[in-house]
Amino acid sequence: xxxxxxxxxxxxxxxxxxxxxxxxxxxxxxxxxxxxxxxxxxxxxxxxxxxxxxxxxxxxxxxxxxxxxxxxxxxxxxxxxxxxxxxxxxxxxxxxxxxxxxxxxxxxxxxxxxxxxxxxxxxxxxxxxxxxxxxxxxxxxxxxxxxxxxxxxxxxxxxxxxxxxxxxxxxxxxxxxxxxxxxxxxxxxxxxxxxxxxxxxxxxxxxxxxxxxxxxxxxxxxxxxxxxxxxxxxxxxxxxxxxxxxxxxxxxxxxxxxxxxxxxxxxxxxxxxxxxxxxxxxxxxxxxxxxxxxxxxxxxxxxxxxxxxxxxxxxxxxxxxxxxxxxxxxxxxxxxxxxxxxxxxxxxxxxxxxxxxxxxxxxxxxxxxxxxxxxxxxxxxxxxxxxxxxxxxxxxxxxxxxxxxxxxxxxxxxxxxxxxxxxxxxxxxxxxxxxxxxxxxxxxxxxxxxxxxxxxxxxxxxxxxxxxxxxxxxxxxxxxxxxxxxxxxxxxxxxxxx
Ligand code: G3H
Numbered sequence: 456x457x458x459x460x461x462x463x464x465x466x467x468x469x470x471x472x473x474x475x476x477x478x479x480x481x482x483x484x485x486x487x488x489x490x491x492x493x494x495x496x497x498x499x500x501x502x503x504x505x506x507x508x509x510x511x512x513x514x515x516x517x518x519x520x521x522x523x524x525x526x527x528x529x530x531x532x533x534x535x536x537x538x539x540x541x542x543x544x545x546x547x548x549x550x551x552x553x554x555x556x557x558x559x560x561x562x563x564x565x566x567x568x569x570x571x572x573x574x575x576x577x578x579x580x581x582x583x584x585x586x587x588x589x590x591x592x593x594x595x596x597x598x599x600x601x602x603x604x605x606x607x608x609x610x611x612x613x614x615x616x617x618x619x620x621x622x623x624x625x626x627x628x629x630x631x632x633x634x635x636x637x638x639x640x641x642x643x644x645x646x647x648x649x650x651x652x653x654x655x656x657x658x659x660x661x662x663x664x665x666x667x668x669x670x671x672x673x674x675x676x677x678x679x680x681x682x683x684x685x686x687x688x689x690x691x692x693x694x695x696x697x698x699x700x701x702x703x704x705x706x707x708x709x710x711x712x713x714x715x716x717x718x719x720x721x722x723x724x725x726x727x728x729x730x731x732x733x734x735x736x737x738x739x740x741x742x743x744x745x746x747x748x749x750x751x752x753x754x755x756x757x758x759x760x761x762x763x764x765x766x767x768x769x770x771x772x773x774x775x776x777x778x779x780x781x782x783x784x785x786x787x788x789x790x791x792x793x794x795x796x797x798x799x800x801x802x803x804x805x806x807x808x809x810x811x812x813x814x815x816x817x818x819x820x821x822x823x824x825x826x827x828x829x830x831x832x833x834x835x836x837x838x839x840x841x842x843x844x845x846x847x848x849x850x851x852x853x854x855x856x857x858x859x860x861x862x863x864x865x866x867x868x869x870x871x872x873x874x875x876x877x878x879x880x881x882x883x884x885x886x887x888x889x890x891x892x893x894x895x896x897x898x899x900x901x902x903x904x905x906x907x908x909x910x911x912x913x914x915x916x917x918x919x920x921x922x923x924x925x926x927x928x929x930x931x932x933x934x935x936x937x938x939x940x941x942x943x944x945x946x947x948x949x950x951x952x953x
Contacts, residue, residue: 457551457558457660465663472503473655475679476662477511478518479672484511490652490681495561495795495828496786502559502656504679509688511678515647516694518673519618523645526674527615531589534641538582541668545633546575548664552629555657560625561787561794561828566750574633574661577911581928584912585641588932589613604948613936615643616717617696620689622709624702625797626753628654629661634911635699635719636665636675638931644697648677649689651702653797655679687712697935701755710923719934720923721915723755724876725848726906727869729891730763730771731862734881738903740774742879746905747854748782748832751793755921756877756906759848760838762865765858772836772856776820779832795828796851802828805851808844809833812855815842846872862891870896875918877906898922 458466458473465474465481472489474481484505494501526534545552553567562570592612598605621635628651639646650658662677678685682705690698690709699719700706706722728746730739746758763771785791796802802825809823812835820834830852838845838855845855845868859865869878879901880891892900898916899906908915908926916925924934 457555457656459551461548461667462551462660462663465659472505473659473679475505475507475511476659476666476675476677477515477673478676479666484508484680490655490679492559492653492655493798494558495653495797498799498827502555504652504655504659507678507680507685509685512685512688512692515676515678516618516692519645519647519676520694522671522673523615523617523643526640526645526671527643529643531586531641534643535582535586537668537670538578538585538637538641541665541670542575542578542582544664544667545578545661546572548660549575552657552660555660556629556654557787559656560628560653560797562750563787563792563794564790567787570627570630573909573911574630577630577928578633578637580912581637581641581932584928585638585932588929589642589936598948605950606945606948608943608945609940610943611938611940613642613933614939616935616937617644618694619644619646619697619699619935620692620695621646621648622690622698622700622702623648623651623654623658625651625653626750626755627701628658631701632658632661634926634928634931638928639697639699639935640670640674642932642935644935645673646675647689647695648675649685650677650679652679699931699935706922707920717934718923719926719931721755721876721917721926722920722922723848723850723874724897724906724917724921725759725846725872725874726756726876726897727865727872727878727895728758728761728905729862729865729869729878729880729895730761730767731880731882731884731887732764732767733883734767735883735903736767736771736774739771739881740778742881742905743771743775743854744778744782746879748779748793748852751796751830751852752854753796753850756908757850758854758879758905760845760868761854761856762859762868763856765860768836768856768858772820772834775834779821779834782832784829784831793829793832793852796830797828799828801850802830805830805849805853808847808849809835809853811843812838815839817842817844817855840868848874862887866891866894870894873920876921877901879904879906898925
């Protein structure tokens with residue numbers, strides 16, 4: 456179980472606070488303060504983590520610098536071997552980690568297990584991909600550029616950046632942490648993790664799996680605490696050479712304050728689902744429900760606005776309503792489809808969007824119902840662009856439908872958003888689908904399926920306020936290295952013999 460067995464050393468049972476991880480050890484913060492993690496279901500404190508200090512962050516950074524130098528000299532196959540070991544340990548201990556996800560972020564029990572298994576697979580795949588792509592470099596010869604003879608050979612290879620700071624979000628505190636940790640490590644970097652408060656204990660358990668695998672001291676660290684105390688301090692720390700962040704608007708602030716370092720940012724979306732008259736309407740309804748309501752809509756890739764041709768809207772709305780009626784609502788322990796949203800303030804924000812839509816005349820397909828952080832799934836029909844829900848992301852189980860009269864109208868709404876993460880289009884005409892995909896200003900367009908990040912080796916990126924750079928295993932590895940060239944200058948041009 457959480458904090459027991461192999462995980463006993465990460466927990467200070469006397470103080471009932473989880474320790475943080477630095478220099479290969481589980482430690483108590485000198486602050487003697489803790490941060491409470493509120494269970495979204497009970498709305499009571501469930502876990503506590505250390506409130507680390509800036510001085511502790513400094514120490515972690517110093518240790519990371521030293522450990523990284525030795526790690527960069529560790530053969531690639533050995534780095535891969537350790538990652539495979541960590542992946543296996545992670546999967547072996549999926550139950551206690553999933554338990555934390557259920558209690559900290561109210562993730563339905565089965566989805567919580569899936570997140571851990573998916574994370575183990577991601578780590579293994581990254582190890583394999585790293586061995587393939589980091590083992591290769593390039594040879595360029597000078598005489599392909601005008602004015603040059605064949606007198607210079609350029610050898611380029613990939614070298615680590617140094618210390619990577621990883622900041623994952625609450626909704627995937629394990630998976631979106633390892634999607635940063637594994638590429639950083641295989642590429643020869645050190646890694647400092649700042650987990651989200653909700654999800655921090657699951658992340659600490661995951662980090663312990665890396666510890667058990669035997670990674671060198673100081674190479675991996677995990678600091679917990681208040682964003683107000685260590686947030687800016689971490690992101691503006693001179694020891695950080697790269698930031699990989701997933702979350703909300705905070706990412707925009709980080710990108711303005713960060714120094715001259717590579718940034719990988721994924722900052723949410725308002726993924727549009729465009730439905731044409733010729734679409735398979737049963738497939739549409741199934742994907743609207745899955746895309747809009749899985750994990751209670753708390754996914755950056757959730758369907759967040761449906762733009763549907765008016766002529767088929769009534770039929771689709773009926774089909775969606777009927778499927779929504781089968782969604783189970785309740786605690787994550789019972790593996791319900793709809794579980795409490797992560798915090799009371801999130802629930803209040805969602806409610807604000809719902810009330811705004813109500814005042815402005817949206818049609819409620821179900822009665823609005825909320826108990827604590829639990830919000831029953833709600834479909835809002837006849838939403839208009841003057842309603843907040845047409846543009847803002849609820850990050851909850853509330854989905855707006857906007858009826859459109861032309862494809863252009865749908866594309867226009869999608870492109871008028873500040874976000875540009877993913878989108879999807881449903882049609883049986885592949886030619887139309889490609890044209891619409893090309894016109895949508897989003898990082899990915901799914902044809903005939905709801906948006907999704909996975910499989911985890913696919914490129915994943917957002918345009919506009921949805922992010923900077925591209926993720927996915929291969930892209931993340933490439934983002935966490937720098938190209939280094941060595942040029943051999945010959946005394947005279949060299950041409951092949953004969
Ligand atoms: O919440 C943001 C995640 O990147 C979405 O991942 O599509 O696998 O749910 P997912």
